[in-house]
Amino acid sequence: MTLARLDEVLRDALRDGRGVGAFNVIQIEHAEALVAAAERARLPVVLQISENAVRYHGSLAPIALATKAIAQQSEVVCVLHLDHATSEQLVDEAVALGFTSVMFDGSRLDDETNRAVTRSVVRRCRGAGVSVEAELGEVGGKDGVHAPGVRTDPDAAARFVADTGVDALAVAVGSSHAMTSRTAHLDLDLVAAIRARVPVPLVLHGSSGVADDQLRAAVAAGMTKINIATHLNKVFTRAVRGYLDDEPGTVDTRKYLAQGRSAVADEAARLLELIAMRTDVTV
Ligand code: G3H
Ligand code: ZN
Numbered sequence: 001m002t003l004a005r006l007d008e009v010l011r012d013a014l015r016d017g018r019g020v021g022a023f024n025v026i027q028i029e030h031a032e033a034l035v036a037a038a039e040r041a042r043l044p045v046v047l048q049i050s051e052n053a054v055r056y057h058g059s060l061a062p063i064a065l066a067t068k069a070i071a072q073q074s075e076v077v078c079v080l081h082l083d084h085a086t087s088e089q090l091v092d093e094a095v096a097l098g099f100t101s102v103m104f105d106g107s108r109l110d111d112e113t114n115r116a117v118t119r120s121v122v123r124r125c126r127g128a129g130v131s132v133e134a135e136l137g138e139v140g141g142k143d144g145v146h147a148p149g150v151r152t153d154p155d156a157a158a159r160f161v162a163d164t165g166v167d168a169l170a171v172a173v174g175s176s177h178a179m180t181s182r183t184a185h186l187d188l189d190l191v192a193a194i195r196a197r198v199p200v201p202l203v204l205h206g207s208s209g210v211a212d213d214q215l216r217a218a219v220a221a222g223m224t225k226i227n228i229a230t231h232l233n234k235v236f237t238r239a240v241r242g243y244l245d246d247e248p249g250t251v252d253t254r255k256y257l258a259q260g261r262s263a264v265a266d267e268a269a270r271l272l273e274l275i276a277m278r279t280d281v282t283v
Helices: 006-016 028-041 051-057 061-072 088-097 111-127 154-164 188-197 212-221 230-246 253-276
Strands: 020-024 045-050 078-085 101-104 131-136 168-171 202-204 223-228
Touching: 006 020, 006 078, 006 131, 006 168, 006 223, 020 028, 020 078, 020 253, 028 045, 028 061, 028 230, 028 253, 045 051, 045 061, 051 061, 051 078, 061 078, 061 088, 078 088, 088 101, 088 111, 101 111, 111 131, 111 154, 131 154, 154 168, 154 188, 168 223, 188 202, 188 212, 212 223, 212 253, 223 230, 223 253, 230 253
Parallel strands: 020 045, 020 223, 045 078, 078 101, 101 131, 131 168, 168 202, 202 223
Antiparallel strands: none
16 A cells, blocks of 8 residues: 555544554564554554664665565555654655655754754655654653653644644653653643644654553543554563573574564554544543
8 A cells, every 4th residue: 555644644533533553663573563463453553763763773764665665565554754853864865765754853952943943844845745743842751761741831832833834743741752661641631732722633752651541541632643662662572582581592583573573563453453442531
């Protein structure tokens, strides 16, 4: 199936009161697992490659083109998304490679610079038919330290979207990146307040730290794109470790990577269904 733009997928989901799972690809096995999960759940999926993953591989093209090929062969709608890009050059490279969406993360820039650079990214991406997500109010934990304290102001969020023209906005509402326990407490009233003022779909980052009931409540309160990475890496690593503990003589990498891939496919399918479930949770 052809790749879809993020704004189209999120617009449909928002209209229907559903969320969309956005999961990170690091190895090719992640891409295979996530597309298998989406096919099983018969739901769209956002396949995202972060600037950190690009740093790990040394360049964007190999993992991006592999992920794109897997997505194009799939039976479901996939978005190919660049995650947490701080480099405009990397954004341009992603656009040239056929990404359908990018997140420009200027949350560590001063407000004026963040707006100016985000606006210029939007201008360039719009011309190429690529969606843009931005972040306002830095979601903590990008340096590996749990930091859930920051909050996005609803009025500032509305002004930022009007100023920049972004298609989706990541907001800080109590989650934090790279949590290994699902104990974050989201400020659901704040989600609803931002939803009421901001015309574009909202993005929850650091969702690995958010338990199932809070994920559903977050979607009910107005979150649409739900980003999960660490939790699925935990699932992958647990399966690989279990296999190698049981089979210490293993040398063929396919034996244990297949275990990780299959465990991620199961959990990602479960999460896609959970996030996409219409819910009557009220906040
Ligand atoms: O952009 C990616 C996500 O925000 C993932 O965060 O690893 O805490 O789930 P996480
Ligand atoms: Zn994130």
